[in-house]
Amino acid sequence: MIEMRKFLGLCLLQSQLKFSSIRKLFSIDALHYHPAFPSQMSGRRFEQILRCFCVEEENSNDPLRKIKIFLDLLIQKFANAYAPNEALSLDESLLLFRGRLYFRTYMKGKKAKYGIKFYELCSAQGYVLNIEVYKGHRENDENMTTIESLVMRLMQSYLNKGHHLFMDNYYNSLPLSNKLLSKKTKGEHVWRRQNQTYVSKWKDKRDVLCLTTAYHPSMINTANRRQQEKRKPIEIVNYNQNMSGVDRADQMMSYYSCPRKTIRCYKKVIFHLLDVAVWNSFYIFKEKTGSQMKYIEYREAIIRSLTGIDNKRDGRTLVQFKRAQIQTNEINNNGTQHFPEKILPPENYQQKTYFQRCKQCYKQGIRKETSYCCKNCMSKPALCPAPCFETWHTENNV
Template sequence: MVLENRHLSLREVAHDLSVSHESIRNILHHQLGMRRLAARLVPRELNFLQKNLRKKVAEEMLEQVNSDPSFIQRIITGDETCVYEFDMQTSQQAAEWRYPHEPKPKKPRQSQSKAKVMLLVFFDYRVVYSEFVPNGSSNVMGFMKEIDTILSKLEEADEHVSDEMAVSKKMDSWEKDQARLLKIVEEMNSGSSNSESESDADSAENNNSDSEDDESTTDEEYEAPEEPENDETWHTNTTSIRNFSFDADAAGILLDIEENVSPIQVFEKIWDDQVMEMIIKSTNDYGIKLCNQARPHTRHSRKANFKNTDMIEMRKFLGLCLLQSQLKFSSIRKLFSIDALHYHPAFPSQMSGRRFEQILRCFCVEEENSNDPLRKIKIFLDLLIQKFANAYAPNEALSLDESLLLFRGRLYFHTYMKGKKAKYGIKFYELCSAQGYVLNIEVYKGHRENDENMTTIESLVMRLMQSYLNKGHHLFMDNYYNSLPLSNKLLSKKTHVTGTLRVNRKGLPQEITRRKLRKGEHVWRRQNQTYVSKWKDKRDVLCLTTAYHPSMINTANRRQQEKRKPIEIVNYNQNMLGVDRADQMMSYYSCPRKTIRWYKKVIFHLLDVAVWNSFYIFKEKTGSQMKYIEYREAIIRSLTGIDNKRDGRTLVQFKRAQIQTNEINNGTQHFPEKISPPENYQRKTYFQRCKQCYKQGIRRETSYCCKNCMSKPALCPAPCFETWHTENNV
């Protein structure tokens, strides 16, 4: 009850709960350790422009006093202030119940009225003259320009205003300083008027009158004012957009391929022999390492003996992995089953189920020698990213977003993302082209040290964009990444930024973030080269851009219905779909299967990315209408060697005939011999299942095999040895 409304008094709580006042006090103070703390009013600090202005005025005043000691006696100071009507909470009203570890309330609440009045005050050691600006207007410049009127009022109000003050009007120097000060007042108070349209109109009118009155101030200074790069002021006028001259001729496919190229040729340009050799070497090394472990293996363990794999077998393995992503099976063993419900001839025709599981168990890539959490995939990931960059140069528009790979195992840098379908898993930060080609990937690995003068998000974006800076690209990001400092850093690297923005980012204009809009209303402000705009459709949308002047344009939706939207929102919607498009296409046929080893899922995910990128290049180069599923099937056929004209019913028969042909040994006699045990096997006799008994559905083990057959099948001495050779015509 107290946590829902911390302003409740002891009397109110006691009345609502029908408990004595002292009991409530004892519970809150002694048992819960809470106390009532009143908020304190914290004064606001001056900004950079205000500090410099006060410093400059003080220096000019000191110089004037040193040159003319009587100057201080002739000074009358004028200033303006806003008088608000508001009610501030008392200490009793602002007091809240707080635990000892909770901070004090920052400031008491106050209810401010919508109306405010501008007060002009002139004073020396007392108030000489004061006047309220008429209600509904906060334009001080109209009053500041009437120098003669104000001076006459001051002369009437104070006897100390002598002829010296009238003579000191010296309009030449005074009007120049006045024009400069009026310009600063206009920029600082441009957003404080009650009506946006009235304020803009007044500012434009005052600018025109200034240019007419002051011959030393030209129109060009007002149209394109020179501003320092670190100017923190928000303006209502536009400035020219920087043109970084993106080289469109250098964008496109960088591979040396012809227009009639086949799918497997494009795929092998990215997933080339260098990638395959790294996988083969790492898989063989890890398989031998498992076999040489000191702990004893079970009799039929796949770790007891490992045969090194080669390029042909690894291509078949990857082809079967791509094929299984298009099929639904409850387990891997079902893929190789001869059961009529699960039988699929493509898998047993390539390799046995035990061999597939053995390669899958040892499947890995080269490991980096460091303490990096990603050391199991770091070298492989960097190699593939380099292949992606060398294969395709993107157009001007780039998109950056995060992707999530489902993983619910034990991993300290796995993350939770509420908006994703998988919810839990390994997070990837991906940089893509506007059409979905994946250019760069970074895996989230938990907290990391920030670079100097940059936040974590800023460092992440600069790392992903490192190869594409200073080239004139246009980066689209969502509100997770966008901020004012990041846009300035990218702009200094010749890169434009457009995207949505979170309302709690530091440095945003309060007149934009706090303003309530009607549906379809659009407002904006500018700081240096960065524009922050706010538009309301169904809800408020805050946007940041350095590439467009904020304006409303006509656009059509999917149903060809025209609607007015800001230009920055329209271009953001058109170019921000790169990462989502890549994720959508890869999600249809995903290689990663359930496993407790996270790096295997990442490797298979990178295989999917390589297939998708090669498909993107294939479509752009050939202009083919081939579908993504057809492209994958073409790669699977090339990797496994399965002819697209072969009938599935004859596939296994062809495999058996090939084995039988290899077993024929030109009439050589066949003799049984003892099966030689594998290395590190502690017993003298080694047993295997009899091939002939297995065909008859009998589970029987034997220690003998055929001496002359190439596959050395395990066979019982009698009668299986003779029966097996007779049936296979060996």
């Protein structure tokens, strides 16, 4: 369990760094050296875990059986952790993947163009509430088209609660609007009109058709980013304010993305879901605490928690300290284990770190100070983490 926490922490950390290959992360070459990675595990062990990393459902023909359990668990956690406001948005997202996959999708309007498509239901500010992975053609529910069935599945936990659902014209239709309205869910979009469903046409740079079950078409004053006022239909204003939830989530996750190039599509999806989980937790943290912490700072706090890397520890001694721990964890001849620990400063000492002269270096005529001592030795000798720590205990047979 501890090793898996470190593995996930390193996966999050590598998304913030630019390296040409995984092995470069663990290299001691001066051009690529990063002490956080070799201090946690070897590059070979990291690759072994990555090679076997999946969450497979046995006896299943589902093309996404290796991630289905994980996906269902995350969706349940997302729904239980946050109750969204009135406005919801539904749109698709694309994860870059150019490998051989029969349900790989081409989307001209997306930056990635080719990849795995996700249908996502989000809050207006970008919290991801529900996800469905497109995996090819599927049988429709009775009396519903493919798109109508998709929308009803994503909205299943949020029907009959009075939410307003914002969609683009790919998803919306007159029958779907009436179905959502019957479930106390109001929708807005571009299309037609019937009974309680209103259709409006607004002339901007081109004709814009809007279909709504929430508002009676009317014109209101609104200001743009440059504070220039303009009259627009109320349904257009609300659509612009609340439709960007999926784009907002995609934007934030794209800055520090875990998925790397691989021929195994399920691994890309797993790491994409890891990004979604981190973004959702940050969203809840900001909303509940009102903190001004940045997203990158929040990610680094999670990485430190998973890997156990103290933010007060100097990177220059991180690998040496780890090696000293590994070397001295073995039981010596007297049956005692030796562990390095920080030297406690005396009372009223203003600095956080206290230094003493290294005993082993002093024996060799070298004047060198260290902030570590042996935890279990009675005299608690001050010793450099490596190599003095091992040499001292070997020479003194303690």
